Amino acid sequence: MPLTENANPFTGALSEEYEMLQHICPNHPLLAEKLGQYVSRQRQGAISGFEIGCGTGISTYSLLSAAPGLSLVALDASAKMLEQARANLSAEVAAGRLRFVEADALEALRALPDESLDLVASNYATHNFRADYRREAFGEIFRALKPGGLFINGDRFALDDREAHLSLTQATLRHWFETFTGLGRLDLLEEWVIHFFSDETSDRIMVFTPALEELGALGFAPIEVGFREGVDTLVAAMKPSIRKA
Numbered sequence: 001m002p003l004t005e006n007a008n009p010f011t012g013a014l015s016e017e018y019e020m021l022q023h024i025c026p027n028h029p030l031l032a033e034k035l036g037q038y039v040s041r042q043r044q045g046a047i048s049g050f051e052i053g054c055g056t057g058i059s060t061y062s063l064l065s066a067a068p069g070l071s072l073v074a075l076d077a078s079a080k081m082l083e084q085a086r087a088n089l090s091a092e093v094a095a096g097r098l099r100f101v102e103a104d105a106l107e108a109l110r111a112l113p114d115e116s117l118d119l120v121a122s123n124y125a126t127h128n129f130r131a132d133y134r135r136e137a138f139g140e141i142f143r144a145l146k147p148g149g150l151f152i153n154g155d156r157f158a159l160d161d162r163e164a165h166l167s168l169t170q171a172t173l174r175h176w177f178e179t180f181t182g183l184g185r186l187d188l189l190e191e192w193v194i195h196f197f198s199d200e201t202s203d204r205i206m207v208f209t210p211a212l213e214e215l216g217a218l219g220f221a222p223i224e225v226g227f228r229e230g231v232d233t234l235v236a237a238m239k240p241s242i243r244k245a
């Protein structure tokens with residue numbers, strides 16, 4: 001699917017002032033940190049990894065600093081986000097541990113060889129995907145992981161209870177209005193609200209239990225929830241070491 005059909009919001013104002021996200025989503029840096037911590041607990045020694053939607057490199061840095069044996073290919077479709085990531089992580093690139101790729105996630109995943117990776121990681125990227133695109137991407141991740149490989153995904157997983165999710169969404173928007181009004185940045189608030197609406201549409205929203213069931217149906221087991229606060233969730237899905245007969 002061409003990227004235009006899976007429109008990426010991180011190409012304009014949101015990418016230019018991406019650091020504003022910390023004011024409205026405090027769990028974002030926390031999940032990036034937990035992503036690295038989880039990988040370091042699970043995997044020692046040399047690890048070949050692939051990151052989807054690395055953005056400006058916040059999650060990339062966490063992964064690389066927590067897991068010294070990790071060599072990472074970090075992918076993003078937004079040139080503006082990658083420009084910042086390249087500036088932020090030039091030392092890791094120079095050390096030969098990191099390579100950036102500007103590409104659409106699904107196209108790049110489709111091109112990966114079977115069973116070639118120990119780790120696929122992502123932080124706050126897959127909820128941006130359309131549901132059909134995401135389903136295919138998760139399937140490609142399963143295919144590209146080695147047996148025993150790990151898919152770790154820190155992201156927004158909507159509450160199963162739609163009423164509870166609506167209340168949480170309303171509270172989130174109230175908090176955003178207070179925060180951006182206080183910062184005098186109603187221009188950015190407009191951009192984030194528009195983006196938020198597309199995340200919440202029925203063809204994109206990533207609901208917690210169906211999303212985990214989708215991973216289970218692909219063959220991931222076990223699937224562990226390492227953190228969940230509101231919608232902010234860390235999901236660790238293992239590709240079994242031994243194939244079922």
Ligand SMILES: C[S@@+](CC[C@H](N)C(=O)[O-])C[C@H]1O[C@@H](n2cnc3c(N)ncnc32)[C@H](O)[C@@H]1O
Binds near residue numbers: 060
């Ligand atoms: C909210 S940012 C998260 C960035 C980073 N992982 C972090 O923790 O700060 C989501 C990133 O996913 C990227 N992205 C969204 N859809 C994509 C796609 N289909 N292919 C590649 N990158 C995509 C965006 O460009 C953006 O940089």
